[in-house]
Amino acid sequence: MMKIIYSCYGGAHTSIVAAAIHMGLLPEDRIPSFNKIATVPFYDKTNTKSIGTPIYLGTDLVGNEVYVMGMGAYRKEGSELVYQFVNELYGRCKGEVLIVNSIALINLPIRIGGFLSRKINMVAIGKPITIFGIQNKYYSFVELVKNVKKTAIQQP
Amino acid sequence: MKIIYIFRKNDYAATLAAYLHLKLNISLKDSQKSYEIMKLHYLGIDEKNSEVYLLKYNIKKYILMNIIYGLGNIFNEEVRVIDLSRFDCCLIQILTKFSFKNYKNTLKEYINDENNL
Secondary structure (H helix, E strand, O other), X not given: OOXXXXXXXXXXXXXXXXXXXXXXXXXXXXXXXXXXXXXXXXXXXXXXXXXXXXXXXXXXXXXXXXXXXXXXXXXHHHHHHHHHHHHHHHXXXXXXXXXXXXXXXXXXXXXXXXXHHHHOOOHHHHHHHHHHHHHHXXXXXXXXXXXXXXXXXXXX | OEEEEEEOOOHHHHHHHHHHHHXXXXXXXXXXOOOOEOOEEEEEEOOOOOEXXXXXXXXXXXXXXXXXXXXXXXXXXXXXXXXXXXXXXXXXXXXHHHOHHHHHHHHHHHHHHHHOO
């Protein structure tokens, strides 16, 4: 089965939410409450030094392993490295690994809140701002995850 | 096991390190090789059946290390990263022109220590 890696800048907000929706920890049919998002495992937890370290969130219903990985400002280089590594192991990437870039879903509140919380440690102010941003863009996350699940099924 | 030599600038030191590891003789042509950035270059298999790679990088080192070791964990693959950035210094690159034997010995010593060979 495949390894699905949701990636973003720090691996703390957008990728965590996308992976949580994939795993069924967050709903697909409605916008979750503030507390529901705040209590998602690893939400707003990763620090700068752990950027690049994959976080395992679980195995989905079809057996794909779901990970989250922050790649900092090097998403393109990091993604290419992952695909190269997998290619060296298996001779192919299709069906073995899928990297999903969730940074495109970031909006201004998530950016500001993430900076306040993760960079300057003002968690009490930053975290609620990120959640507000996530809720504003929630259905885009759901759409992304639905597309990922469809793609994952189509791969051998 | 995968052994990955990572470096930023000194392509020659990286090539030499890998050849020393693999106990091969480096030719003039090989010594002038340059490598694409952020591309894994396979060099060969050593006597312990470990695959030896070179990786020239341009991202922050701790992110690169986290990604590589993280991938090793995800895919249950033993990975060892050996950092050659200490040989990236311009002074060392210049010194190679004057004392190749000492430079080679220093590199060999470093590789042996890192690999516990």
